[in-house]
Structure formats: C-alpha cells, structure tokens
Amino acid sequence: xxxxxxxxxxxxxxxxxxxxxxxxxxxxxxxxxxxxxxxxxxxxxxxxxxxxxxxxxxxxxxxxxxxxxxxxxxxxxxxxxxxxxxxxxxxxxxxxxxxxxxxxxxxxxxxxxxxxxxxxxxxxxxxxxxxxxxxxxxxxxxxxxxxxxxxxxxxxxxxxxxxxxxxxxxxxxxxxxxxxxxxxxxxxxxxxxxxxxxxxxxxxxxxxxxxxxxxxxxxxxxx
Numbered sequence: 001x002x003x004x005x006x007x008x009x010x011x012x013x014x015x016x017x018x019x020x021x022x023x024x025x026x027x028x029x030x031x032x033x034x035x036x037x038x039x040x041x042x043x044x045x046x047x048x049x050x051x052x053x054x055x056x057x058x059x060x061x062x063x064x065x066x067x068x069x070x071x072x073x074x075x076x077x078x079x080x081x082x083x084x085x086x087x088x089x090x091x092x093x094x095x096x097x098x099x100x101x102x103x104x105x106x107x108x109x110x111x112x113x114x115x116x117x118x119x120x121x122x123x124x125x126x127x128x129x130x131x132x133x134x135x136x137x138x139x140x141x142x143x144x145x146x147x148x149x150x151x152x153x154x155x156x157x158x159x160x161x162x163x164x165x166x167x168x169x170x171x172x173x174x175x176x177x178x179x180x181x182x183x184x185x186x187x188x189x190x191x192x193x194x195x196x197x198x199x200x201x202x203x204x205x206x207x208x209x210x211x212x213x214x215x216x217x218x219x220x221x222x223x
Contacts, residue, residue: 043214048180050109059085101204116185124178126195
C-alpha cells in the first residue's frame, strides 16, 4: 500500500510534459457495435483541433441516426446531438449571446498528433448531411453566397470575405472541410466501411457572429 501511494505521488509530481505522450493512439473499430467519430476543425485556419471515437450499440440503418436539440440563446443556449437508437449524447456545445460558449461533450478530444496517418489521402464520401438547427445558418452549404453577403454587411474584415469567396462552390466547400482529416488512419477505416458524413458549423457566439471562434464539427458514422 505504501509503495502504491509513493508511486502515485511520484507520478503527480512529474511535470505535465512528462505525463503526456505524443505516441499514436490505438483506435480500432470493435465488432458488433456502431461507431461515431467526431472531429473539430477550426473554421478560419481549417486546422484539425481534435477528434473522438465513440462506440455505440449496434443499430443498422441507412441514415446518420442523429437527433438535434437546439436551444436558441436569449442569453444562454446550447446545441446537442444524440444517437437516436441508444439515446446517448455524442456532442454538446453551449452558445452565448454575449460571450463565447464551449464544447462540453465529448469531454476529451484526442489531439491531432495522436492520430495515426495513412500513406495516402482518403477520398471523401460523395454525399453528406448538413445539420442547420439554427435559422441563422440554415441552407449555408446549399447557398454559401448568403453568408458572404451577411459577412460583407456586418464586418469590414476582408479576410473572412476572401475565405467565403474561395469556398463558394459547394464541392470545394465540402472538400475544404474534409481536407484536415483526409489522411487519418481511423478515417480510412470508417470510409472503408462506408461511413455516413454529417457536418455542423458550431458558432459558440451569435450576438455578434464571430467566425474566428467558429468550428466545423464532422461526424463519421458506421452502423
């Protein structure tokens, strides 16, 4: 018992850098289960910020099976995604009218450097489902020029405007979002099993839409 206590104290006394690891994580798709990967990508830089793989009860289906619950932020709101068959929470982010919300679920994301990479890029699935539970962003991917007009009218930041004009074509829009995860080994496994793709633009602040804080949330689901 004393030895165990000593080892615990020694571990906690180590610097944080010594407790963390950058070695690739072992992510596997378990048999007789459904799988949902959630990736978060920064909207402006298009860099992967992290990912999470969740194992769910087997539920054969021809759709993503995600239910959304959007609470509009009078002051404080939230968006949640739930796996419909199991009623398990798969994503939750708070949304503030005057301030910045945060992603509350998944609680922990695997950082980009912990993902094993494939030898070549993985082609994106041909179709995807875009979730737009909030009226402000509804139809964004179908007519992205609408957001260009909105940004042009509300800000003088030419950086935002240039980004939107570059991704104005729907195919390029989807391709740009897919690019940060296109060489991950776990994505290769999911695509091989014909995963379904879901996209959501998470905006944690909406009173004055701040796209510098927005994140793309990518769902890859295999039943």
